Amino acid sequence: MKRNKGFTLVELLIAVLILAVTIGGVLLLYVTSMISSQLAWDTTVAMSHAEYVLEEAQRAESIGGILVMNWEGWADAQGLNTLPGESIDVIFSESSSNLLDMEVTVNWSRKMRDHVITLVTKVAK
Numbered sequence: 001m002k003r004n005k006g007f008t009l010v011e012l013l014i015a016v017l018i019l020a021v022t023i024g025g026v027l028l029l030y031v032t033s034m035i036s037s038q039l040a041w042d043t044t045v046a047m048s049h050a051e052y053v054l055e056e057a058q059r060a061e062s063i064g065g066i067l068v069m070n071w072e073g074w075a076d077a078q079g080l081n082t083l084p085g086e087s088i089d090v091i092f093s094e095s096s097s098n099l100l101d102m103e104v105t106v107n108w109s110r111k112m113r114d115h116v117i118t119l120v121t122k123v124a125k
Contacts, residue, residue, distance in 0.1 A: 038110070042083055046106040046117040049080045053088060053104045054121055063100050063125050067092060083108035099124050 007015075053071060060066045071090040075081060080088065086108040093101045105118045 039115075042108065042110060042115065043117065045083055046086070046108060046115070047119075049075070049082075049086075049088060050104040050106050050117055050119040052078070052080060053090060054102065054119060054123075057102060057123050060125070063098065063123070066100060066102070066123060066125075083110070085109035 053075065056074070057066050057069075060069070072088060075088045080086075083106075086106065089105045089107070091103040091105070093103070100123045101120070102123050103118060103120045105116060107114065107116050109115070
C-alpha cells in the first residue's frame with residue numbers, strides 16, 4: 001500500500017478561499033472603521049465651530065450687535081474654516097427687544113458628500 005502525504009489540490013484551493021474571504025472581511029472592516037472615524041472627527045470639529053459661534057454671540061453686548069455682525073467674515077478671521085469646503089451660516093428669527101432665536105449651520109464636503117450640522121438656540125440680552 002502506498003501512502004500519499006500532503007494536501008490535494010482541492011484541499012489547497014478550499015484553504016486559500018477561506019483565507020481570502022477572511023482577509024477580505026478584515027480589510028473591509030478596517031476601511032469602514034477609517035471612514036467612520038473620519039466622519040466622527042469632522043462632526044466633532046463642525047460642532048465645535050458652531051458652538052464657538054454661539055459663544056461669541058453670547059459675548060455680544062446687545063441683540064443689535066449680534067444681528068449686524070458679519071459671521072462668515074468673523075469665522076474666516078478666527079480660522080474656523082478648517083474642514084474641506086466648510087461654510088458657516090447664521091440665521092436669525094423672531095427677534096424681540098431682548099430675545100433672539102439663532103440657528104448656526106456648518107456645511108462641509110468630503111469625498112463628494114455634503115455634510116451639515118445645525119445648532120439652534122435662544123440668545124437673551
